[in-house]
Amino acid sequence: MEIIEITEQNIDKEHICCAIGKDKENENRAFTKKAWMKKNFRDGLVFRRLDDRGKVFIEYLPIEKAWKPLIGANYLIINCLWVAGKFKGQGWANRLLDLCIQDAKSQGKAGIAVVTSGKKKPFLTDKTFFQKKGFVTLDKATPYFELMALKLNNGPLPAFSPSAKNGTIPIQDGLALVYTNQCPFMEEYATLTAQRAREKGFSVTLRKLESAAEAKELGSPFGTLGIYYNGAFQTHIPTSWDKLQAAIQG
Numbered sequence: 001m002e003i004i005e006i007t008e009q010n011i012d013k014e015h016i017c018c019a020i021g022k023d024k025e026n027e028n029r030a031f032t033k034k035a036w037m038k039k040n041f042r043d044g045l046v047f048r049r050l051d052d053r054g055k056v057f058i059e060y061l062p063i064e065k066a067w068k069p070l071i072g073a074n075y076l077i078i079n080c081l082w083v084a085g086k087f088k089g090q091g092w093a094n095r096l097l098d099l100c101i102q103d104a105k106s107q108g109k110a111g112i113a114v115v116t117s118g119k120k121k122p123f124l125t126d127k128t129f130f131q132k133k134g135f136v137t138l139d140k141a142t143p144y145f146e147l148m149a150l151k152l153n154n155g156p157l158p159a160f161s162p163s164a165k166n167g168t169i170p171i172q173d174g175l176a177l178v179y180t181n182q183c184p185f186m187e188e189y190a191t192l193t194a195q196r197a198r199e200k201g202f203s204v205t206l207r208k209l210e211s212a213a214e215a216k217e218l219g220s221p222f223g224t225l226g227i228y229y230n231g232a233f234q235t236h237i238p239t240s241w242d243k244l245q246a247a248i249q250g
Contacts, residue, residue, distance in 0.1 A: 170231070
């Protein structure tokens, strides 16, 4: 087995790890993710995965083009680093991250950053993994996000945007689901949740972000999904409607 890179030249014939089922639903999910990737290759998107059928991959972008509410320059931002199932414990996460570090050094980047959490949260890579690789916490955002970085030189340090730090967005009325197609599952989840919320009488804003600039303004620190109520951040986790309703009505 080896690590391969997904590019504009091979993306149509290669799987992208997250949605690899052959059923129609997963084919549709993979299509949205691949369309997002094709749009971002020109901005420096890198996607590497194990040459096998499983969830072993890393994805990153320059901070200037990252779909997260981050301020900074000359850093690479890791969107996702995931090793799952039978591939855990074999060193693949280290190898994927090492390739990212090599890229950053060859490009003269000031460092590499990633959004994680002080406590283990779904969809966020464990903070302790990055600590062992020399990453340190630079900034925090409400309620549990941390921006960690591996500094390669003395360039300016990245940070969360003010709105991300405060956990707020300008959409102040009712439930807001803000998402991107960076994750193949979020459009389906957000659409169905918005429909359920409207059926229950909630005022709902469903906002699909179409550019990195939009994501820097309205995206959650997680990037691919942010759920807000009356302008305040609730969660980045695609949870069930019953749990979400209980949380916002608290």
